[in-house]
Structures are given as C-alpha cells and as structure tokens.
Amino acid sequence: MMGSGTSEYAVAEYALVACHDCDLLFRKPRLQPGQKARCPRCGAVLFQRKRSRMDQPLALACTSLVLFILANAYPLLRMNIAGRVQEGSLLTGIEELYSQGYWEISVLVFVVTLLAPLVKMLCLFYVLLPLWLFGRRAPKAERVFRWMEQLSPWAMTEVFMLGILVAVVKLADLAVLSPGLALYSFAGLMVSMAAGDAVLDDHEIWERLEAAGG
Secondary structure (H helix, E strand, C coil), X not given: CCCCCCCHHHHHHCCEEECCCCCCEEECCCCCCCCEEECCCCCCEEEECCCCCCHHHHHHHHHHHHHHHHHHHCCXXXXXXXXXXXXXXXXXXXXXXXXXXXXXXXXXXXXXXXXXXXXXXXXXXXXXXXXXXXXXXXXXXXXXXXHHHHHHHHCCHHHHHHHHXXXXXXXXXXXXXEECHHHHHHHHHHHHHXXXXXXXXXHHHHHHHHHCEC
C-alpha cells in the first residue's frame, strides 16, 4: 500500500487501466517519450507517450486560431458567371441554406465548420496555458478537457474542405472560379488542427492535471 505522503502524480502513475480489446486489468506503467504500452494478453496498443511538448500543441492552436479568423473574414470563392461576379464566404453558404428552408443543414454546417473548431481551440487554450505558464490547472480544467475530447469528432474541417473541392469541380464548367484568401486559410486550418491533434499527448495532459494544484 502506498504511503500517505505519495504525490498525486505518483498515484496517477500506479492507477489501474483496462485493455479496450480484452478488458485485462493491470497497473498503468510510466512511459518515456516515444514508448508504447501494449496489453500483455492480446498485444493491443493501449496508449503511447508522444515526443512532443506542451508548447507544440499551443503553437499549433495559435496558428489554427489565426487561420480560423482569416477563413471567416475573407471571401472563400469568387465566381464569374457570364460577366456577373459573386463572392461567397463560409457564412454566406450557411445563410443561403437557412434562407432556402434547409435550417437543419445550415445548423449542422455552422456547428462542424465554425462552432466546434472554435470551441475546441478555446478549450485547448484554457487547459494548456495555465499548465504551461504557471504549472497550475484552471478551474474545472478536467471537465473542459473532457468536453474538448468529446467535441473533437464534430470539428470536421477536412469534410467541409472535401465538400468545397467537390463544389469547385462541379462549377468549373459553369463559371470562372477564383479562390479567395479564406480558401487557403481554411486549407491551412485543416492541416494545423490535424497536426495539433497528432502532437497532443492526452495521457500526459491528464497526468499533469492530476499533479497540478487547483
């Protein structure tokens, strides 16, 4: 049994975890950067300690936020149809869907392309900045980080980007299309958010939250 003076970080190190494939229960090992934990029974990869530090996800989150602002502040596409020029932005498409009676689709597009990515970035800042700057956790940081993990599947920037490319291909024969700054920004946002997810070590963040003071 562990003594009363054991730190919360050490308690987290010896926590019990269950394999998500065969349900084997064992003590959670302490991993070094780059190492993986595998189930001794079935060999499934349980989790992996990434080599990145907290400043890398924060830097990518800052990049994503700047690109997100640019993607919503500038035109997405410029269409020239028989001499008539029209510009469209992300919000323009949502407004058009709503005005034509497709309010359910407009709400869905708004959530997955604007609301979910923005909330995800803000949650990441809220959780990581106090840990990185002061070594302390923000109030309710665990709950916010859990919300962020649950929200991640809804931040589908890559699906929306694929839809834009399909629309461009279909309209290419009907109009002269010129990509706007928002299109390049949105493409960069897709890459930066994917890179941020790749370098973020969820297990390390949970351990730091457990070890940090309130």
